[in-house]
């Protein structure tokens with residue numbers, strides 16, 4: 348499940364970089380457009396595979412679940428009008444909402460669903476009447492929301508269209524942590540989470556290795572599992588101009604430390620080497636550090652790496668799922684500034 352934004356501006360930015368023709372208002376070569384679409388879909392696929400792996404492997408540690416099918420949807424109206432004909436030719440779009448890609452080895456792949464198939468109905472609920480007249484990413488989001496809220500253990504009946512032929516398939520989902528995700532374009536963002544949606548920056552995805560991507564997704568998933576957004580709000584902690592001062596600073600930093608530490612277990616449970624996290628902050632992550640302009644509730648990259656190595660050295664991946672249980676239990680407690688969670692496992 349995903350909510351990847353494929354806003355036209357992303358395509359246009361990349362196309363501008365790829366071809367100076369746009370500056371002269373000349374039509375973009377089809378090969379350039381198709382290369383850009385292929386690049387974007389490749390990045391979406393990498394992110395979808397990474398997030399799916401982490402959500403599935405850590406389901407036991409999440410309080411909220413969803414039936415994961417491995418479908419990644421997109422909508423034709425998410426593309427700029429000037430690019431829609433090209434998008435229709437490249438991606439298919441036999442209906443306004445279609446399958447952008449399928450996560451490898453997912454239930455959707457097992458069911459024989461293919462990228463380019465159009466989505467007509469979910470469990471006999473036709474999508475067309477519930478979509479807004481002026482379609483946008485919101486329509487794709489609505490379809491995803493319906494899929495996310497279905498029963499965890501029952502097959503999902505999907506009505507699809509391939510070329511012009513309509514057909515039905517049943518997908519047997521797997522239970523996973525509930526989270527949506529989307530790509531944020533034109534930003535220096537690494538990642539952020541509001542407790543429901545994980546956002547990852549487009550620029551970062553382009554530069555990140557698969558391991559780097561997993562590190563940031565695991566950090567944001569840890570924030571979600573630990574209910575940091577809600578608990579910090581309940582503690583009256585500011586995320587705005589006052590975030591760097593006094594009690595706000597202490598609790599915001601504590602939340603960041605906890606997410607860094609829990610991320611190691613989430614990585615290990617999904618089959619990643621937890622060392623990728625401190626290595627990220629000693630490598631590529633340093634280039635995202637604003638130095639003296641860094642918010643004071645964030646540690647330096649080297650300090651973050653040190654916190655992670657201290658925690659990670661306690662992980663024994665030999666023995667099945669791993670977790671710092673004391674840290675995990677705090678997800679239901681109020682945030683307390685002076686509390687230290689140090690015991691592992």
Ligand SMILES: [Zn+2]
Nearest residue numbers: 566570603606
């Ligand atoms: Zn964070």
